[in-house]
Amino acid sequence: PDTVSLKPGAATNVLKYHAKLLKGPTTTLTYMPSYLGPTLNFVRGQKVRIIAYNDLPEQTVAHWHGLHVPQKMDGHPMYAINPGERYIYEFEIKNPAGTNWYHAHTHEKTATQVYQGLAGLITISDEQEQKLALPSDEYDLPIVIQDRRFTADNQLQYLQHGRRERILGFLGDTILINGQINRTIPVKTRAYRLRLLNGSNSRIYKLGWEDGTPLTAIGTDGALLEKPETFPYIMLAPAERVELWVDFSGREVGSDLILQSLEYHGVMPHMGGGMRGGMGMMRGGLAQGSKFPLVKFHIAEKTSESPQLPAQLVKFQRLTDRDVANPDKPIQIGLSMIHMSPKLNHRSFEMLAVAEWEKVPVNTIQKIRIYQEEHGMHGGGRRGMGRMEDDADGMEGRGGRRGGRGGMMEMAHPIHLHEQQFQILSRSIKDSHGSGYATVKDGFINNGWKDTVLVMPGEEVMIIKPFQDYTGLYLYHCHNLEHEDMGMMRNFLVS
Ligand code: C2O
Numbered sequence: 001p002d003t004v005s006l007k008p009g010a011a012t013n014v015l016k017y018h019a020k021l022l023k024g025p026t027t028t029l030t031y032m033p034s035y036l037g038p039t040l041n042f043v044r045g046q047k048v049r050i051i052a053y054n055d056l057p058e059q060t061v062a063h064w065h066g067l068h069v070p071q072k073m074d075g076h077p078m079y080a081i082n083p084g085e086r087y088i089y090e091f092e093i094k095n096p097a098g099t100n101w102y103h104a105h106t107h108e109k110t111a112t113q114v115y116q117g118l119a120g121l122i123t124i125s126d127e128q129e130q131k132l133a134l135p136s137d138e139y140d141l142p143i144v145i146q147d148r149r150f151t152a153d154n155q156l157q158y159l160q161h162g163r164r165e166r167i168l169g170f171l172g173d174t175i176l177i178n179g180q181i182n183r184t185i186p187v188k189t190r191a192y193r194l195r196l197l198n199g200s201n202s203r204i205y206k207l208g209w210e211d212g213t214p215l216t217a218i219g220t221d222g223a224l225l226e227k228p229e230t231f232p233y234i235m236l237a238p239a240e241r242v243e244l245w246v247d248f249s250g251r252e253v254g255s256d257l258i259l260q261s262l263e264y265h266g267v268m269p270h271m272g273g274g275m276r277g278g279m280g281m282m283r284g285g286l287a288q289g290s291k292f293p294l295v296k297f298h299i300a301e302k303t304s305e306s307p308q309l310p311a312q313l314v315k316f317q318r319l320t321d322r323d324v325a326n327p328d329k330p331i332q333i334g335l336s337m338i339h340m341s342p343k344l345n346h347r348s349f350e351m352l353a354v355a356e357w358e359k360v361p362v363n364t365i366q367k368i369r370i371y372q373e374e375h376g377m378h379g380g381g382r383r384g385m386g387r388m389e390d391d392a393d394g395m396e397g398r399g400g401r402r403g404g405r406g407g408m409m410e411m412a413h414p415i416h417l418h419e420q421q422f423q424i425l426s427r428s429i430k431d432s433h434g435s436g437y438a439t440v441k442d443g444f445i446n447n448g449w450k451d452t453v454l455v456m457p458g459e460e461v462m463i464i465k466p467f468q469d470y471t472g473l474y475l476y477h478c479h480n481l482e483h484e485d486m487g488m489m490r491n492f493l494v495s
Pocket residue numbers: 063065103105239416418475477479
């Protein structure tokens with residue numbers, strides 16, 4: 001294995017993507033001074049060939065998260081390669097300018113492989129974006145946020161508290177920015193473009209500037225926004241990206257501005273039965289939803305030139321019911337966790353299988369309803385697609401709610417759909433969940449292209465997603481990587 005110095009002291013064993021450029025401009029690769037893979041800088045329309053060599057002692061496969069690519073290039077776990085083998089990825093960059101990423105997607109090993117380092121950033125640029133003259137080069141900063149935990153001798157430490165910790169998802173006590181701890185980034189008194197990626201396994205960040213300055217978003221998961229939008233704070237769930245415009249001009253040289261994660265509530269299990277205390281708590285670490293600093297910007301140098309924030313960014317066509325094949329019959333994706341087993345429509349991952357409702361005709365645009373299953377006293381919401389087969393499970397669930405342990409519980413799930421990006425049509429929350437929701441709701445970016453959406457307990461999100469150009473099996477899953485590896489993942493068959 002490779003070693004890198006993530007902390008002072010002993011070097012840390014990590015997994016690392018290597019890359020060498022065979023052809024094309026050297027700006028195609030930039031190296032992170034850490035265990036993250038190199039940043040791949042692509043241009044729309046470019047054809048790329050990436051040869052992945054598996055030097056690990058176990059299987060692996062690479063997924064290009066956010067990219068619109070043929071099935072064989074998408075890193076489905078069925079294409080995992082053995083130690084010593086290689087896989088040639090070849091595709092054309094069809095996505096618009098924006099920030100994407102790549103990571104391992106190995107069957108039941110995604111969480112551990114990403115945790116140990118198998119992830120990296122992808123930037124895409126295009127003509128439309130270039131005309132905007134956004135801050136570039138040293139003023140265009142990647143900010144990959146991950147939480148990790150270390151042993152006394154600096155080795156990455158993964159889950160240690162068994163199934164309970166797994167079901168909530170791993171939460172570390174040390175924040176890494178671009179793979180480094182205690183990051184301070186020196187900046188000049190001018191505007192910057194920040195590309196933030198939540199590369200954590202399960203931690204959800206509520207981004208906010210320490211001094212209360214609103215955040216200006218210019219891009220979301222898949223692309224630039226139509227126009228800049230400001231938010232008091234922005235929620236960033238695992239796998240989500242946001243591009244921020246931040247202007248340090250007018251700030252005093254020598255001062256600091258800290259980007260924080262702010263306090264919020266309501267994402268952790270909402271239990272029918274016992275298991276209260278304990279569940280949302282981290283032993284001696286950072287609880288999900290607590291407040292802590294992420295990265296410090298140090299105003300180091302004065303400059304007088306700074307670009308202006310464009311009033312308009314890119315063209316955006318809002319999709320509506322008129323564009324979809326199934327306006328009245330959305331595809332249903334019900335999220336549930338019964339007996340600590342997170343599922344989609346009460347099903348677990350099957351490598352190649354698809355259910356009837358997972359068959360989607362190619363070159364259609366579909367409406368999809370993603371919702372948290374009811375966990376009321378009468379097992380309500382158990383009607384409809386995909387929810388009939390494991391009634392036994394449901395019965396136990398109801399018993400479990402009375403008995404305490406087990407049963408059904410609700411927590412927030414960042415749901416990711418492979419292939420083309422989608423738009424959010426609407427969100428609605430049950431009254432019973434209103435108080436936690438109030439602490440996060442103003443931080444959702446709903447006006448842009450997305451590939452991952454955080455579905456809060458008690459929430460239902462309606463999305464519109466194109467399935468164009470390519471046929472085959474495409475995954476959808478929870479991007480809480482522990483949930484993904486526990487089987488909260490399914491296939492769409494596009495044909
Ligand atoms: Cu970022 Cu299916 O993954």
